[in-house]
Structure formats: C-alpha cells, structure tokens
Amino acid sequence: MKINVLDTTLRDGEQTPGISLTASEKLRIAIKLDEIGVNIIEAGSAITSIGERKGIKTVVNEGLNAEISSFARAVRVDVDAALECGVDSVHLVVPTSDLHITHKLKKTREEVLFQAIDAAEYALDHGLIVELSAEDATRSDMDYLKKIFSAGIDVGVQRICACDTVGMLTPERSLDYYSELVKLGAPLSVHCHNDFGLAVANTLSAIRAGATEFHCTVNGIGERAGNASFEETVVSLDTLYGDYQTDIQINQLYDTSKLVARLTGVYLQPNKAIVGENAFAHESGIHADGVIKNAATYEPITPELVGHKRKFVMGKHIGEHGLKNRLKELNLNFNQDQCDEIFKRVKSLGDLGKSVTDVDLQAIADDVLEIEREKKINLEEVTIVSGNKVIPTASVKLKIDNKDILEADVGVGPVDAAIGAVKKGIASFADVELEEYHVDAITGGTNALIDVILKLRLGDKIISARSTQPDIINASVEAYLSGVNRLLENEDD
Ligand SMILES: CC(=O)SCCNC(=O)CCNC(=O)[C@H](O)C(C)(C)COP(=O)(O)OP(=O)(O)OC[C@H]1O[C@@H](n2cnc3c(N)ncnc32)[C@H](O)[C@@H]1OP(=O)(O)O
Numbered sequence: 001m002k003i004n005v006l007d008t009t010l011r012d013g014e015q016t017p018g019i020s021l022t023a024s025e026k027l028r029i030a031i032k033l034d035e036i037g038v039n040i041i042e043a044g045s046a047i048t049s050i051g052e053r054k055g056i057k058t059v060v061n062e063g064l065n066a067e068i069s070s071f072a073r074a075v076r077v078d079v080d081a082a083l084e085c086g087v088d089s090v091h092l093v094v095p096t097s098d099l100h101i102t103h104k105l106k107k108t109r110e111e112v113l114f115q116a117i118d119a120a121e122y123a124l125d126h127g128l129i130v131e132l133s134a135e136d137a138t139r140s141d142m143d144y145l146k147k148i149f150s151a152g153i154d155v156g157v158q159r160i161c162a163c164d165t166v167g168m169l170t171p172e173r174s175l176d177y178y179s180e181l182v183k184l185g186a187p188l189s190v191h192c193h194n195d196f197g198l199a200v201a202n203t204l205s206a207i208r209a210g211a212t213e214f215h216c217t218v219n220g221i222g223e224r225a226g227n228a229s230f231e232e233t234v235v236s237l238d239t240l241y242g243d244y245q246t247d248i249q250i251n252q253l254y255d256t257s258k259l260v261a262r263l264t265g266v267y268l269q270p271n272k273a274i275v276g277e278n279a280f281a282h283e284s285g286i287h288a289d290g291v292i293k294n295a296a297t298y299e300p301i302t303p304e305l306v307g308h309k310r311k312f313v314m315g316k317h318i319g320e321h322g323l324k325n326r327l328k329e330l331n332l333n334f335n336q337d338q339c340d341e342i343f344k345r346v347k348s349l350g351d352l353g354k355s356v357t358d359v360d361l362q363a364i365a366d367d368v369l370e371i372e373r374e375k376k377i378n379l380e381e382v383t384i385v386s387g388n389k390v391i392p393t394a395s396v397k398l399k400i401d402n403k404d405i406l407e408a409d410v411g412v413g414p415v416d417a418a419i420g421a422v423k424k425g426i427a428s429f430a431d432v433e434l435e436e437y438h439v440d441a442i443t444g445g446t447n448a449l450i451d452v453i454l455k456l457r458l459g460d461k462i463i464s465a466r467s468t469q470p471d472i473i474n475a476s477v478e479a480y481l482s483g484v485n486r487l488l489e490n491e492d493d
C-alpha cells in the first residue's frame, strides 16, 4: 500500500524551543525534502510572523514537486495568511478535546464545530486543499470527533488527520483508535508526539489500521520530546513491514538528518536510531568480530541503505579481531607480539576513562612498530587577539615541508579564528573539513585542562584527533594539526 509523507520539520520541528529558521534555511531544507520524495511539506505557520511568511513564500516560489502547506488555526485570518503565501494546502487545526475546548478556547463543542467548518469552507472556497486536523484528538470524545470530521468531509475537505498532541497513545490503542476513524472513508493522516517515546510505534500502528499519510519531522525534532521521526518511520515501513511503500529515497536519510541538525543547531544523541553517529559504530570486541565476519550479525540494515557509514571505534572494549582489522585499514604491518602490545596499550588508555581517537591509535602503533613519521606541517607560532571590543583575530606561522607560511584570519571567537588561519595556511594542498568539534573541561575551575576532540574529513577519509592542554586555543590547533598530518600521511601511503 502507498503511504504519503507529510514532513513538518519546518513547522512542528521549528516549534522546538530555540529554533528559528531563516527563509534561506527553510528553503535549503525544503529542497532536500523535495529531492528525497516527501509528498507534502508543511513549510510553516503563516500567521506567525512576517519572517515566517517570507520563508513560506520562498519555498512556494521554488516550484517544488511536493505539495506545500501551511498550518492554520480554524480562523479565517490564519487562512488569509496562508493564502497570501500562495501555498497549495492548509493543515487546518481544530482542538477537539473538552480540555482544550473549555479551558483553552473557552467555547462550547457546537461553537468549535461551527468555527472549524466555517474555516474549512473558507479555505476550500479560496482554492486550497484542506487537511482538517483534530488537535488533542486522542483525548477527545470519539462521537464528537467523528461529528467534526464528518462535517468536514461533507463540505469537501480532502483529508482528515487525528493528532496525538501530547503522545498519549500506545501502539495497541493507536491500532484501535485509527481503525475507528478509517471507517469515515476519507484519506486519514496520523500525527504523533513522542512524550513517552512511542511516536514512531504509534504512527506505525495507525498505518496498520489504515492511515495513508503520516506526519513526521527529520531527527524527530518538535515540541517538547518531539514528533515521530521521519527516518525511523520510513525505514521501519521499508524494512520491518513489507507491505507499505513510500516515495522516499532512503539512501538520502543520513544526509538529510545532517543538514537539518546543522541548520537547526539541534545535534543528535549518538545512539539515535538510523542516523545517529553510533547507529553503525562498533567498539565491543565480540560485535566487531561478528561484523567483520558478517555485518548482518550486529547490523539490522546496512549503513549504505540510509547513506550512513560503518565505523570501528577503538577503546576499552575492543577485541583482537577488531584491532587487527583497524590496523590493516591503516596500512600497518605488524606481528602478533606487536599487536598484543598495541592491544594492551589501547586497553590501558580505555581503563583511564579515555576514548581512543584514530590519532591516538596511530601514535600507539607508530611507537610499538618503531615507525618514525615526519610531520608535514609543524606549528611554529599562533597569536590571538580577542576581547569585547575587537573582532577575534588569529595569525599563525606554520612550517610546511620546511617552508615558512604565515596566515591570518578572523572568526566568531578565537578558536574559530585560529582554525581559520591554519585552514588558510594549508588550503593549497589539503581541503580538510572540520566535521565535529567537542571541548570538555577535565577538571573544574578556570585553570582546568581542556580536552578537545575533533573529527576531520579529507575527501572520503575521516579521522578523529584530540589534544589536552590548559589552553583551549593551543589544544584546538594541536588537535586540528595532528589530525591533518595523519590524514596527509595516509594520502601518501
Ligand atoms: C499542537 C500545535 O503544535 S499547535 C501549533 C502551535 N504553533 C504556534 O503557536 C505557532 C506560533 N504561534 C504564534 O505565532 C502565535 O501564537 C499566533 C500568531 C498563532 C497567535 O498569537 P496571539 O494572537 O498573540 O494569541 P496567543 O498565541 O497568545 O493565544 C492563542 C489564541 O489562539 C486560539 N487558538 C489556539 N488554537 C486555535 C485553533 N486551532 N483554532 C482557533 N483558535 C485557536 C486560542 O484560544 C487563543 O485565542 P484567544 O486570544 O482568543 O484566547
């Protein structure tokens, strides 16, 4: 059965406290959602602000394949704002629980019914597709809910949607609940929130009950605990349930997730299903061994299916098979004694409570294998000017293949400026991207040791590196350069 996807990253996702997307950021996300096959993009809530309307209009003017929708309350002024933006449809939302009707709207059921149908007819008369949506539907009286939906269907709304606004369903209740609404005979959508961590499970149950469209957000962002996650729902339908098809290009899900994380500033916990950094990462020896022999032992889907990558991580839990595999990936030749020594040292580092970066492993291996490496780039000097009245500025002197290189840059802060200056210094031969940057103060107080761990990319090679020093600038530059030097060594191999 064909299932349509309404992505509400740009509306409910943007309601995540602290997120506010500019028009160009909304457009970038909308283009990606369109490219990967989303059927309906809820681009925002037009009544919200001038900037919001600008964002929605920018998305509308792009002429995407997807239907572009705006959220609207059941009031004409919201429909007018949506019309001003030129959207194809409105997600017309009417609260249906007595709790919302009495305490929030301060109206009667009959008044809300009248208001909903008036707004629906108004939108339909102005040429909009209407998805009539019941807010707090799952805490509403079923007879009343059906009455509103039936009245909407009678005046011609194209779709109905029942929202589990505060995530009160269970998968079992969801099955029964949506089965009841399917009987109304109109295309039915499901919109689930994740207050109990059940949004995806409840969405899947609703689809099993006969809902033909689901609402979701990329990375599951949204109000409070968020919405049903786009990637988890789509991949579950594809892999766990055989009978449902979406138009989504699944191999673009990881890229889409990264884009949304970057533009919203809401980064994922590493163990997030499907798109988290650890979704296909293995440290434990037993798992790494299994995966090397046959990846299906510990991976339910391949990382490639969703455009992700497998990685083996070094640390306290490694086993010999995983270590040997990683050393071979680094093109290192070793005998059993040397492998045992590297193994011992990695475990000791892990026992000190440390994660072991790629650069740490290479440094241990070089020491054990007595490999002398000449660093291509050496830091001679770094100077920072920063304060409350100056633009943070950095100059660096690098020795690259015995030639002195001087560069300077400005940044949003001193670390940004220093890394910018180093990047400029190496730009002619290495286009290195800083993929991740984490900083921790190891001890309390302003004299704490600063631990910088970062991840760098050169082409399709990714490396993690760290430096621990009292000074955040020196730690950042040293970690950056140690990673770059290692990436360049591997280039030469
Ligand atoms: C479950 C959801 O996600 S609902 C979507 C939530 N999204 C948003 O709130 C979008 C951003 N919101 C905004 O920009 C503003 O709240 C606006 C522009 C919508 C309204 O702002 P204001 O006029 O200042 O009202 P305020 O937000 O304080 O209160 C909401 C009003 O809308 C009414 N209302 C709420 N939902 C609905 C609805 N679905 N249909 C009709 N009226 C509604 C409330 O009863 C209240 O009306 P009142 O002023 O007569 O008491």
Ligand SMILES: CC(=O)C(=O)O
Binding pocket: 012, 093, 133, 134, 135, 136, 163, 164, 165, 166, 191, 193
């Ligand atoms: C409409 C909506 O976002 C909700 O009820 O959760």
